[in-house]
Amino acid sequence: MSELVAGVDSSTQSTKVVVCDAASGEVVRTGQAAHPDATEVDPAEWWRALGTAGDGLRGDVAAIAVAGQQHGMVTVDDDGEVVRDALLWNDTRSAGAADELVAELGGGQPWAEAVGSVPLASFTVTKLRWLAEHEPDAAERVARVLLPHDWLTWRLLGGRGEPTTDRGDASGTGYYSAVDGAYREDLLVRAFGREVGLPAVLGPAEPAGRTADGVLVAAGTGDNMAAGLALELADGDVAVSLGTSGTVFGVSEKPVADGSGVVAGFADATGRYLPLACTLNAARVLTSTAAMLGTDLDGLDKLALSASPGAGGLTLLPYLDGERTPNLPDASGSLVGLTRANMTPADVARAAVEGMLCGLAAGLDALREHGVAVRRVLLTGGASRSAAVRAIAPGVFGTSVVVPPEMEHVAVGAARQAAWALRGGPEPPTWRAHDDGITLTPSPADLDAGAGVAEAHRTARRHLHP
Ligand SMILES: Nc1ncnc2c1ncn2[C@@H]1O[C@H](COP(=O)(O)OP(=O)(O)O)[C@@H](O)[C@H]1O
Numbered sequence: 346m347s348e349l350v351a352g353v354d355s356s357t358q359s360t361k362v363v364v365c366d367a368a369s370g371e372v373v374r375t376g377q378a379a380h381p382d383a384t385e386v387d388p389a390e391w392w393r394a395l396g397t398a399g400d401g402l403r404g405d406v407a408a409i410a411v412a413g414q415q416h417g418m419v420t421v422d423d424d425g426e427v428v429r430d431a432l433l434w435n436d437t438r439s440a441g442a443a444d445e446l447v448a449e450l451g452g453g454q455p456w457a458e459a460v461g462s463v464p465l466a467s468f469t470v471t472k473l474r475w476l477a478e479h480e481p482d483a484a485e486r487v488a489r490v491l492l493p494h495d496w497l498t499w500r501l502l503g504g505r506g507e508p509t510t511d512r513g514d515a516s517g518t519g520y521y522s523a524v525d526g527a528y529r530e531d532l533l534v535r536a537f538g539r540e541v542g543l544p545a546v547l548g549p550a551e552p553a554g555r556t557a558d559g560v561l562v563a564a565g566t567g568d569n570m571a572a573g574l575a576l577e578l579a580d581g582d583v584a585v586s587l588g589t590s591g592t593v594f595g596v597s598e599k600p601v602a603d604g605s606g607v608v609a610g611f612a613d614a615t616g617r618y619l620p621l622a623c624t625l626n627a628a629r630v631l632t633s634t635a636a637m638l639g640t641d642l643d644g645l646d647k648l649a650l651s652a653s654p655g656a657g658g659l660t661l662l663p664y665l666d667g668e669r670t671p672n673l674p675d676a677s678g679s680l681v682g683l684t685r686a687n688m689t690p691a692d693v694a695r696a697a698v699e700g701m702l703c704g705l706a707a708g709l710d711a712l713r714e715h716g717v718a719v720r721r722v723l724l725t726g727g728a729s730r731s732a733a734v735r736a737i738a739p740g741v742f743g744t745s746v747v748v749p750p751e752m753e754h755v756a757v758g759a760a761r762q763a764a765w766a767l768r769g770g771p772e773p774p775t776w777r778a779h780d781d782g783i784t785l786t787p788s789p790a791d792l793d794a795g796a797g798v799a800e801a802h803r804t805a806r807r808h809l810h811p
């Protein structure tokens with residue numbers, strides 16, 4: 346056994362920690378702790394969760410990296426104290442600020458060209474505008490703005506020195522150009538009204554420092570970027586992550602600049618780009634539907650799989666928490682096409698799984714339109730464990746779906762980055778010794794049914810949200 350490295354996934358619902366062999370990537374132990382269920386959270390809760398999930402980290406780990414939920418606004422004052430609870434990526438209160446900022450620059454395309462993405466309510470830059478407008482006293486006290494992974498990385502270093510970030514997570518702020526490798530402080534000032542301290546952007550294998558115990562702390566990154574590192578995405582591979590958010594992303598050598606805002610032009614954690622489409626409603630559509638039907642997730646799977654494709658004509662637009670793609674922050678969900686025949690637990694369960702997947706299929710189409718090759722989809726995130734998701738996804742996505750071996754990909758990607766920082770060199774260590782997982786290939790009947798389901802979803806969406 347070579348040295349050990351730790352990877353942290355501080356995502357929306359929980360913190361997961363994995364400890365891996367630095368040479369092979371073999372996972373030797375894991376831990377997990379829940380986060381509060383809210384869209385604004387005291388960052389101290391993440392630190393507490395890291396302490397619980399990482400219990401046992403001490404002593405034998407040579408390096409660590411933190412991957413965090415993207416976009417969250419963590420504000421700190423001159424003493425390094427948190428000014429207010431962090432506003433998370435799924436907090437939509439800054440939707441009005443997003444509209445203002447887009448209008449001020451003359452539309453989405455100038456933003457996409459400046460920083461890769463059109464700022465929607467998720468993006469940090471819109472949260473800063475909201476803070477300046479709605480909480481001027483708090484805004485006054487802000488000395489620095491950090492992302493969740495930046496703040497946790499800084500805490501690991503004891504709050505000493507200047508905070509750091511990486512190109513991947515910085516690309517989700519709305520005030521960093523991954524193409525130029527530079528902050529667009531003019532856009533931050535436009536949003537917030539004044540300058541504010543920003544973390545230094547580290548290179549992919551550049552360490553942030555060492556903990557008081559001498560553990561090397563790598564740059565860290567955003568959670569989707571870390572999943573990309575773990576999945577070792579190659580040309581033609583597209584990841585679909587089904588966590589709190591649903592994300593669809595691939596890795597590309599060239600940046601995208603989608604002025605419609607559907608595809609965000611993020612950077613990855615290796616120096617390339619990570620075009621990504623994101624929905625606000627993924628795994629929790631299934632938990633909420635299961636709860637409504639008085640069953641658990643296994644029960645929901647059984648019900649969904651007992652119904653026919655298309656759920657007897659029932660379509661769920663699952664905008665339960667508003668929606669980001671399409672940009673409908675104030676939307677609510679709709680069940681369309683109810684009849685006496687399909688008003689059954691089985692059809693409702695099926696419509697929930699199909700509706701969630703259709704949002705991601707639309708993201709997949711948008712990625713294709715922006716030149717991302719889609720030869721197969723790799724499933725990750727909590728809801729990728731669902732038997733119904735695995736059965737229905739190949740038809741709805743219209744392509745082969747790979748279910749990689751069970752592991753926490755975000756945390757493993759962070760661990761791989763930690764191993765890279767430890768070893769150095771131009772490329773991360775090769776960890777793909779493990780097998781590729783299960784490949785699910787859609788039959789012609791699955792493809793037909795999936796196309797019908799996606800069309801019904803599009804029709805319902807056009808009708809209800811023209
Ligand atoms: N077998 C399953 N079927 C459906 N959903 C599942 C299953 N197992 C876990 N989940 C869901 O996955 C979600 C957690 O996934 P995760 O990727 O960790 O989310 P996040 O990164 O947003 O915190 C939870 O909502 C949980 O209910």
Ligand SMILES: O=C(CO)[C@@H](O)[C@H](O)COP(=O)(O)O
Binds near residue numbers: 413415517567
């Ligand atoms: O905002 C995005 C992507 O742009 C989200 O994907 C967040 O990064 C949160 O991820 P999960 O906690 O849902 O995995």
